[in-house]
Amino acid sequence: MQRAVAQDQVLDRAYSLSPTEFEVLCKVVLGESLSFASLSVTPQSHDGGIDIEGRLDHDWVAADFGVQAKRNATDNTVGSDRVHRFAGALLDSDYQIGTFITTSSFTGPAVETAERLPVKLVSGRDLSAAMVDRELGVVSTDHGDEFELHDGFWQTLERSDEAIPASEVPLSPNFERMRAVLAAMRETDGTAASLRSWVNQGTLYAGELSDRHTYINANSATALGWARKEPPVGSRDVQRWGVTAAGAEYLDAELGSPRERELRCAAIRSVEVVELVYEQLRAEGKLSMDAIDSFLREETTLSGASVDRRGSTVRSWLTELPDVSMERSGHEKYYVYSPA
Known part of the structure; x- marks a missing residue:
């Protein structure tokens, strides 16, 4: 299919996702578009209207970054009042800049408001164009000017909230090591190689994490609802993991604190x-x-x-x-x- 048709189909698929799946989709696109030192969904208990957060690190510029990602029907345009509220949420949570992503579009006053604030607006058309350009959710044919949907990309998004069957119960009993791997997901692109490298270089488990134990701990975190498998990007059919909102909340709790124990027990019971x-x-x-x-x-x-x-x-x-x-x-x- 031609590029324009591919963009329409990508936008339709994005709108059909659940709110959580759409947040993960936006995180994937952002991760491929910008240079981040870290990027993750925010804990649901204190997101304050911010769905994704990160640390932007580009050349000589660094800033804390917040994103609101909303699925809206095409006729449900985003007005200036919602942009103002988003800017307020950024300020309240100490983010320097932010991006508002929607599957619909923005009104004229909303665009004018954003121009006066440290806020970038991304419409559904902007999102789908960026995805096709970077071959996220689509793959190009041999000729390069035709595209088809990447079924594996969308299937990973749509089934990543499913419970892991009993036959796939992971093998890691070490919660401290699992927590280190979970932290690595927030700080890297989420591939096994990146997780292993980050843990082996900057934690108490330096040099201890093998390929096998990377998968064991990543899958354990997934079983507990703290992580999720994320779709491959471009032509790289490589397994990746990302932190869920529950996982972000767990990481924010101090290790050994009553809150950390409470979250750990709740995850185990799940x-x-x-x-x-x-x-x-x-x-x-x-x-x-x-x-x-x-x-x-x-x-x-x-x-x-x-x-x-x-x-x-x-x-x-x-x-x-x-x-x-x-x-x-x-x-x-x-x-x-x-x-x-």
Whole structure:
């Protein structure tokens, strides 16, 4: 299809996304358009009208950057009042500059208002043109002047909020290392190579993170709802991860603080397979390690060595909960439910 048709189809797909998916789409486009030292969605608990935040680092200029990303029907134009409110949100949260992205367009007064403020406006047409130019959501044909939709790009966006099946329960019991990988997602482009390099150079785990452990920890964070898989960009069919709003909130909580523990426990309880075992433990009051593994074997698609490896992670995550403890009796391990 011709460029104009490709832009129309990209805009239609963007409008069909959920609000969260659209925010991730805008984050991907921004990441490919500008040089950021960091870029992530904001925690929902205190976004204050800012959906994406970053640190712009370009040549000799650096500034904190806020974005509002809104899906609007084409006839629902954005007026000057919303631009004023966005500028106020930037000021309240100490951002120096900002961008308002919409799938529709802006009124004349809105454009005039933005020109007097440190605000850039991006209409749906601007967004779709930038995506086609950078081959985000589309791929060019051999001739270079024809395009087709990149199904893998859109499928990754649209299924990234789905719960990970029990058979894909990750293997990482180390929350501190997982947190380091999560922080790396906020500071890099989210590829495994970038995550590994950032963690190995600037954290307590310098030199310890292998390729395998990068994937294990990134997938663990995804299972907990702190990260999500993001679509490939351009012709680079490389897996990438980004921080979710829940993940940003977790990173903002001081490690070891009551708030961090609260968020960690809530995330653990949100993992389907952990919740299955937790409910069984509540019903029984006490389960042996073998009983938990047997339950996983019966109630999930896990089997054999997968139960041994992943069951260890499930049991480790269980003991993070305040009402679950582990006891020993001889050579046996038991997990005990003890409500406060």
